[in-house]
Amino acid sequence: MNAHEQFIAFYTILRKEIARFMRIWTQTLLPAVISITLYFIIFGAFIGSQIKPIKGFSYMQFVVPGFIMMAVIQNTYGNVVSSFFGTKFQKSVEELLVSPTPSYVIILGYCCGGMLRGLLIAFLVTATSLIFEPLTIFHPLTTVVFVILTAFLFSLIGLTNAIFAQKFDDINIIPTFVLTPLIYLGGVFYSIELLPNFWQKVSLFNPVLYMVNGFRYGFLGVSDIEVWFALTMLVVFIVIFFVINLIFITRGVGLKS
Amino acid sequence: MPNALNISQLKKSYGSLEALKGISFCVQQGDFFALLGPNGAGKSTTIGIISSLVNKSSGSVEIFGYDIQRQKNIAKKHIGLVPQEFNFSIFEQVMQIVVNQAGYYGIPRKVAVPRAEELLNKLGLWEKRSSVARTLSGGMKRKLMIVRALLHNPQLLILDEPTAGVDVETRREMWDFLTQLNTQGTTIILTTHYLEEAEQLCKNIAIIDHGEIIQNTSMKKLLAQLDHESFIIDTRDEINELQEVEGYSLQKIDNNTIRLDLHKDQNLNNVIAKLSEQDIQIKSMRNKANRLEELFIRLTKK
Ligand SMILES: Nc1ncnc2c1ncn2[C@@H]1O[C@H](COP(=O)(O)OP(=O)(O)OP(=O)(O)O)[C@@H](O)[C@H]1O
Ligand SMILES: [Mg+2]
Numbered sequence: 001m002n003a004h005e006q007f008i009a010f011y012t013i014l015r016k017e018i019a020r021f022m023r024i025w026t027q028t029l030l031p032a033v034i035s036i037t038l039y040f041i042i043f044g045a046f047i048g049s050q051i052k053p054i055k056g057f058s059y060m061q062f063v064v065p066g067f068i069m070m071a072v073i074q075n076t077y078g079n080v081v082s083s084f085f086g087t088k089f090q091k092s093v094e095e096l097l098v099s100p101t102p103s104y105v106i107i108l109g110y111c112c113g114g115m116l117r118g119l120l121i122a123f124l125v126t127a128t129s130l131i132f133e134p135l136t137i138f139h140p141l142t143t144v145v146f147v148i149l150t151a152f153l154f155s156l157i158g159l160t161n162a163i164f165a166q167k168f169d170d171i172n173i174i175p176t177f178v179l180t181p182l183i184y185l186g187g188v189f190y191s192i193e194l195l196p197n198f199w200q201k202v203s204l205f206n207p208v209l210y211m212v213n214g215f216r217y218g219f220l221g222v223s224d225i226e227v228w229f230a231l232t233m234l235v236v237f238i239v240i241f242f243v244i245n246l247i248f249i250t251r252g253v254g255l256k257s
Numbered sequence: 258m259p260n261a262l263n264i265s266q267l268k269k270s271y272g273s274l275e276a277l278k279g280i281s282f283c284v285q286q287g288d289f290f291a292l293l294g295p296n297g298a299g300k301s302t303t304i305g306i307i308s309s310l311v312n313k314s315s316g317s318v319e320i321f322g323y324d325i326q327r328q329k330n331i332a333k334k335h336i337g338l339v340p341q342e343f344n345f346s347i348f349e350q351v352m353q354i355v356v357n358q359a360g361y362y363g364i365p366r367k368v369a370v371p372r373a374e375e376l377l378n379k380l381g382l383w384e385k386r387s388s389v390a391r392t393l394s395g396g397m398k399r400k401l402m403i404v405r406a407l408l409h410n411p412q413l414l415i416l417d418e419p420t421a422g423v424d425v426e427t428r429r430e431m432w433d434f435l436t437q438l439n440t441q442g443t444t445i446i447l448t449t450h451y452l453e454e455a456e457q458l459c460k461n462i463a464i465i466d467h468g469e470i471i472q473n474t475s476m477k478k479l480l481a482q483l484d485h486e487s488f489i490i491d492t493r494d495e496i497n498e499l500q501e502v503e504g505y506s507l508q509k510i511d512n513n514t515i516r517l518d519l520h521k522d523q524n525l526n527n528v529i530a531k532l533s534e535q536d537i538q539i540k541s542m543r544n545k546a547n548r549l550e551e552l553f554i555r556l557t558k559k
Contacts, residue, residue, distance in 0.1 A: 001330060005363025012360025016353075023348075091344035095354075095405075098308045098338050099361035100330035256312050257271065257305075 009101040010109050017113025032071045036125045040132045054191050055222040060133045065216040066188030071125045076118035076151045080158030081171045103249040114155030143218030149234045150211045156241035163254040182208045192224050259322030261286045261413045261444040267316035276302045278468040289439045290446045291459035299468045300448045308338040337411030339402045341418045347391035362409040376404045396423045415446045452549040466557045487545035490515040493538040502531040
């Protein structure tokens with residue numbers, strides 16, 4: 001396939017992905033907005049007012065970037081894992097496997113679909129947050145770069161999960177037992193400065209910490225970690241998972257018998 | 258001119274099960290080829306390997322001279338696949354499914370849509386273009402998969418039991434459609450369990466059983482192997498006693514039915530005359546089974 005044909009194949013997948021999450025928006029877009037509103041009310045307004053400022057910002061200001069990032073991670077991952085597993089389950093993935101569409105185009109198509117949902121969610125959540133708190137952005141480019149790269153990484157990981165999944169349970173295991181703990185312990189709700197020394201060190205092994213902090217830096221200009229280091233790590237993880245997916249799809253791991 | 262399909266020493270194992278034990282056969286361009294065999298023989302496995310849905314264990318497959326591994330993309334462009342099992346998203350609309358498939362072959366929507374319209378019309382699905390696939394009947398789903406397979410104008414169309422669960426009229430429509438397609442130059446490979454279908458449509462044939470090719474010849478030659486045919490004769494009046502007719506195998510099944518096994522060197526005139534002499538009047542006569550069916554059962558029964 002030449003570049004133009006590959007682009008058509010990519011656009012076909014992307015379009016299908018967008019149509020899918022828009023068709024079932026009550027499952028794909030609405031829940032994030034509702035749960036974030038609840039987080040704002042509970043952690044922001046009720047509890048937040050009792051908490052003293054962190055790094056010179058009100059608790060509400062501090063957690064908003066964390067909430068956005070949490071929603072982006074959950075939704076990009078969730079979109080790709082359930083969409084791709086769905087096509088495996090219905091066998092419609094065979095439509096792609098018989099076609100000359102290269103593996104990397106399949107990966108990009110599904111991941112961009114997931115990223116678009118993630119970014120749409122980021123927009124909705126940010127808009128919701130404006131009801132509660134005015135927005136300040138310290139460094140817009142950092143914000144955008146972090147949200148896009150994080151969305152890309154988690155859509156790639158969602159794809160890997162879907163490739164390995166054999167049954168519906170398998171698409172919930174990682175989000176429940178790995179992703180949620182990493183997010184909750186990744187500095188969404190607090191600064192790791194508040195933790196005892198030992199737990200601060202342990203937290204540094206949590207990749208989500210870097211994404212949340214990089215993103216928060218974009219908003220507030222404060223971070224628990226080096227932003228450059230966070231960025232490098234994101235890129236390295238993206239490359240690793242991209243290559244893993246490329247090998248698996250090309251060989252047909254989990255897709256062909 | 259390269260063959261449309263060349264399969265050589267193809268093997269496939271699923272764990273300890275050897276589903277294909279090194280099969281070889283080829284299909285010439287323009288052929289209408291039947292791949293027959295009992296359940297579990299390895300037909301779908303073979304088709305899966307040809308169309309990149311199943312990884313082979315060893316051997317080689319070439320499509321119009323292109324190796325399916327080394328020249329994967331160009332080989333894939335030549336193939337249109339109608340699989341045995343439904344494999345489209347049941348939540349999508351007919352038109353979307355078809356146009357998306359074209360997209361995966363790099364065909365832009367503005368080219369795909371009119372082509373889809375033409376094919377959907379030909380197969381009587383145009384009315385259903387906006388229906389969600391889930392709401393189609395079984396036969397319509399089969400036709401949808403045929404349309405989907407043809408959007409990129411493949412030169413080799415492979416159909417894995419396209420007429421399973423399809424009513425008589427629709428089946429005839431499909432036959433006409435496929436025959437027309439074949440006349441216009443598309444090479445077709447068909448698997449089916451309706452042997453009269455294969456006999457009527459196909460020029461050449463391979464029979465596969467337990468992962469091995471047990472016959473690979475032209476339909477004419479295969480049918481010529483049949484050295485006798487069985488007929489069922491219905492009589493007008495009840496027969497009390499059936500006298501033997503020398504040289505012919507006749508068997509009374511019930512008071513109104515006789516079975517006749519006729520060797521291909523024998524002729525019917527004699528035996529009918531002999532029966533008339535016995536005052537048995539023949540009301541009607543038919544083949545006991547379709548000719549190919551009789552051969553098939555004999556070849557695969559072991
Ligand atoms: N994915 C799989 N895993 C394990 N065994 C399989 C798999 N697919 C097929 N087989 C086995 O391989 C053999 C050949 O199956 P195949 O589907 O090719 O038969 P078939 O000729 O298409 O039969 P049918 O007429 O019933 O469709 C069977 O014994 C089957 O159980
Ligand atoms: Mg089969």
